[in-house]
Amino acid sequence: MSLYIFYISNFLLLLCLTASLMQSSKIINNKIFTRPGVIVLASVQLISILLSFLILIYLFLISDFNFDLVYFNSHSEKPLIYKFSGVWGNHEGSMLLWILILVLFNFLFALSKRISERFKDITVAVQSIMIFGFVAFLFFLSNPFALNQNNFFDGIGLNPILQDPLLAIHPPVLYVGYVGFSLVFSLAIAGLITKKVDQQWASIVKPWVFSAWAFLTAGIALGSFWAYYELGWGGYWFWDPVENASLMPWIAATALIHCVLILQKRNVMQSWTIILAILTFSLSLVGTFLVRSGILNSVHTFASDPGRGLFILLFIFLILAFSFSLFAYNSEKINKTSSMGLISRGTGIQLNNWLLITILTIVFLGTMYPLATDLLLNKSLTVGPKYYSTTIAPIIILFLFFMFISPRLGWNDTKLYKIIIQLRYLIITSLTITLIISLYFELFNLTEILIIFFSLLLIISSMTASINFNKQNILVRTNLGQNLAHAGFGILMMAAVSNAVYSEERIYNAKVGDNLQLQKYIFSFDKIEQVEKSNYNSLKAYFQMKKDGKLIDTFTPEIRFYSNPPTITSEASILHKFFSDVYLVMNVPQDQQSISVRMHIKPFMTILWLGTLMIIIGGIISASIRIGRFDEK
Amino acid sequence: MTSLVKSRLIKFLLSLIIVLIAVLIIIFNLKDNIIYFYGPTELLKNSDKQGQIMRLGGLVSVDSVQNETDSIFYFNITDGDNEIEVKYEGILPNLFAEDKGVVVEGVYMNDGRFIANKVLAKHDENYMPPEVIETLKKSGKWQGE
Numbered sequence: 001m002s003l004y005i006f007y008i009s010n011f012l013l014l015l016c017l018t019a020s021l022m023q024s025s026k027i028i029n030n031k032i033f034t035r036p037g038v039i040v041l042a043s044v045q046l047i048s049i050l051l052s053f054l055i056l057i058y059l060f061l062i063s064d065f066n067f068d069l070v071y072f073n074s075h076s077e078k079p080l081i082y083k084f085s086g087v088w089g090n091h092e093g094s095m096l097l098w099i100l101i102l103v104l105f106n107f108l109f110a111l112s113k114r115i116s117e118r119f120k121d122i123t124v125a126v127q128s129i130m131i132f133g134f135v136a137f138l139f140f141l142s143n144p145f146a147l148n149q150n151n152f153f154d155g156i157g158l159n160p161i162l163q164d165p166l167l168a169i170h171p172p173v174l175y176v177g178y179v180g181f182s183l184v185f186s187l188a189i190a191g192l193i194t195k196k197v198d199q200q201w202a203s204i205v206k207p208w209v210f211s212a213w214a215f216l217t218a219g220i221a222l223g224s225f226w227a228y229y230e231l232g233w234g235g236y237w238f239w240d241p242v243e244n245a246s247l248m249p250w251i252a253a254t255a256l257i258h259c260v261l262i263l264q265k266r267n268v269m270q271s272w273t274i275i276l277a278i279l280t281f282s283l284s285l286v287g288t289f290l291v292r293s294g295i296l297n298s299v300h301t302f303a304s305d306p307g308r309g310l311f312i313l314l315f316i317f318l319i320l321a322f323s324f325s326l327f328a329y330n331s332e333k334i335n336k337t338s339s340m341g342l343i344s345r346g347t348g349i350q351l352n353n354w355l356l357i358t359i360l361t362i363v364f365l366g367t368m369y370p371l372a373t374d375l376l377l378n379k380s381l382t383v384g385p386k387y388y389s390t391t392i393a394p395i396i397i398l399f400l401f402f403m404f405i406s407p408r409l410g411w412n413d414t415k416l417y418k419i420i421i422q423l424r425y426l427i428i429t430s431l432t433i434t435l436i437i438s439l440y441f442e443l444f445n446l447t448e449i450l451i452i453f454f455s456l457l458l459i460i461s462s463m464t465a466s467i468n469f470n471k472q473n474i475l476v477r478t479n480l481g482q483n484l485a486h487a488g489f490g491i492l493m494m495a496a497v498s499n500a501v502y503s504e505e506r507i508y509n510a511k512v513g514d515n516l517q518l519q520k521y522i523f524s525f526d527k528i529e530q531v532e533k534s535n536y537n538s539l540k541a542y543f544q545m546k547k548d549g550k551l552i553d554t555f556t557p558e559i560r561f562y563s564n565p566p567t568i569t570s571e572a573s574i575l576h577k578f579f580s581d582v583y584l585v586m587n588v589p590q591d592q593q594s595i596s597v598r599m600h601i602k603p604f605m606t607i608l609w610l611g612t613l614m615i616i617i618g619g620i621i622s623a624s625i626r627i628g629r630f631d632e633k
Numbered sequence: 634m635t636s637l638v639k640s641r642l643i644k645f646l647l648s649l650i651i652v653l654i655a656v657l658i659i660i661f662n663l664k665d666n667i668i669y670f671y672g673p674t675e676l677l678k679n680s681d682k683q684g685q686i687m688r689l690g691g692l693v694s695v696d697s698v699q700n701e702t703d704s705i706f707y708f709n710i711t712d713g714d715n716e717i718e719v720k721y722e723g724i725l726p727n728l729f730a731e732d733k734g735v736v737v738e739g740v741y742m743n744d745g746r747f748i749a750n751k752v753l754a755k756h757d758e759n760y761m762p763p764e765v766i767e768t769l770k771k772s773g774k775w776q777g778e
Binding site: 358361362365366369379380381382383384386387390391507509559568569570587588596598 | 658726
């Protein structure tokens with residue numbers, strides 16, 4: 001039985017390889033190659049990969065340990081959902097998922113209408129060259145359907161830290177984001193080949209780039225949320241190399257979506273948009289595969305194999321070399337000089353583009369520096385999180401300012417003082433609130449105060465801009481997506497700064513019956529009990545949180561002991577309130593009498609997630625609205 | 634040179650200078666925030682590093698863990714050749730155990746003791762920080778692949 005599945009699935013991979021090869025040849029404009037049509041071949045690509053992915057899921061669900069991948073990453077006693085998510089909790093499976101999304105985007109684009117035949121052919125061909133490369137890599141170098149000769153009775157199991165519902169959906173969401181940029185890349189290459197990067201090109205690209213960006217944002221947010229409650233360190237962002245690897249394409253993509261908008265509205269910045277599209281996709285590849293290659297050492301790394309890193313590096317190098325030489329060759333022909341006012345919305349967006357690239361450089365240097373010294377000087381070191389916060393914070397202040405002012409400017413030269421007079425009430429309100437906040441909370445750090453002030457400006461300005469009344473006093477919604485996302489970003493920044501300043505932490509050794517204090521709360525340690533579950537045993541502590549003698553909530557931090565593979569995890573117990581989270585983690589008892597418990601007050605966490613959610617929804621709205629509404633000239 | 638080329642050249646040089654300045658600022662900031670990693674033998678050789686924040690890694694020596702009170706711990710970190718005594722106040726991570734790999738962050742004091750303010754938590758029992766493997770390989774005590 002297993003042998004049949006082995007043959008069928010490998011046949012499917014070969015089928016996809018063949019179809020992709022035929023599809024790739026469409027790059028040559030000749031009748032021999034352009035038939036059969038894009039949709040037929042794209043369907044073959046999609047169906048073959050979809051079937052092999054379903055087969056892999058089936059193998060995990062029935063726990064067929066004749067397959068290496070299932071043996072190493074699954075266990076018969078694992079709950080069903082984790083057998084399922086175990087499919088992409090490893091290198092080969094996640095690679096297959098990556099390819100599945102790649103062919104899915106290819107197929108969806110092949111279906112799209114109102115695009116010239118030739119442009120579509122070239123885009124799909126470029127996309128298919130990549131599909132070919134990755135399927136070949138999967139087939140020859142990391143085949144998920146490799147059989148073993150032993151009759152294993154049971155599998156090794158999935159790392160328990162990954163056994164989490166959130167982590168089951170985190171990789172697929174993140175991958176849709178990363179892979180979405182592959183299509184944007186293909187569109188950029190097609191634009192370069194046809195020498196047409198214009199307003200029409202921008203309107204074709206817009207929905208794809210916005211949805212990829214929204215998914216990437218959601219993927220990063222899910223990973224951060226997971227780290228917050230599963231790692232048990234009370235933080236949500238650690239400037240860990242793997243987190244940075246996903247942040248870098250996000251920063252580039254954020255610059256890209258704004259350039260696509262300017263291109264669509266004003267037909268300027270063609271070259272820069274193309275460079276950003278190439279950069280974003282290259283960084284997405286780095287994001288996916290540097291993590292998997294084991295080059296980066298991090299809490300998030302699993303299933304690493306340095307040998308495969310080489311292929312990916314080579315692939316990234318080829319993509320960069322090819323696309324930049326094409327760019328150098330054709331860039332003169334795509335640039336059209338049209339004017340843009342000096343003090344205008346375009347300039348503001350351009351300046352923020354530069355700031356984003358600066359932030360990207362900061363993150364890149366911080367992430368790569370330890371790698372470089374390790375490889376070149378054989379010296380291990382880490383870059384402390386303070387590097388990122390102190391270097392990026394001043395840039396964020398400027399960035400927030402331009403984010404606030406740019407949408408208020410027109411596309412043509414605008415008088416800055418007129419705008420400032422127009423916005424005087426808004427500025428005064430924000431200034432007052434900032435003053436109150438900084439006096440009340442005794443906040444005297446200039447950087448923090450300025451971030452809060454400009455965030456407030458941005459939030460209020462974006463929110464009021466989305467509520468507009470026309471002459472008949474009817475509510476009209478203008479640029480809802482943009483305003484929602486911008487306000488969300490302001491909220492995120494404000495929450496992040498306040499959170500960093502006002503977090504509090506206490507560590508206690510506690511015995512049953514103890515009363516522990518944190519700020520105005522009293523925690524009484526009620527009892528500790530052992531719990532047996534199908535895939536782990538756990539030690540669960542019960543704390544009653546009281547304020548002024550009244551019971552508010554019961555906390556149950558937990559330590560889980562997994563046996564397949566043997567691992568211990570701490571499960572935090574969190575009370576989410578609107579203005580602050582209360583967060584409890586316990587650790588393995590040092591002796592029989594007491595346990596160690598760490599308590600955190602994390603202010604504004606709910607608001608921080610809310611801001612992130614607004615950014616994601618804003619992105620989705622912008623992706624689904626075909627033409628931007630701001631057409632003032 | 635035509636005026637177009639000239640103005641482009643000026644723009645290019647100007648942005649190059651700005652970028653260079655920005656990169657320099659970034660790198661200086663980076664230098665200030667670097668945390669080096671040492672094994673015990675390496676650290677003893679570099680006694681001039683006293684007083685700096687750094688990471689120290691190796692194996693927790695057998696029978697070396699003692700606690701003064703509920704939350705102040707003493708233990709030795711070894712690479713097989715040399716040992717350094719570590720003092721740590723706080724919660725030890727779940728997977729902290731004798732004869733297992735550990736990485737601590739803190740300051741190497743001039744009395745030869747390491748005051749740790751962080752014991753880095755790792756989640757997999759079999760996981761060994763790459764730096765620790767490197768340290769053990771250097772001292773010839775590494776027994777893995």
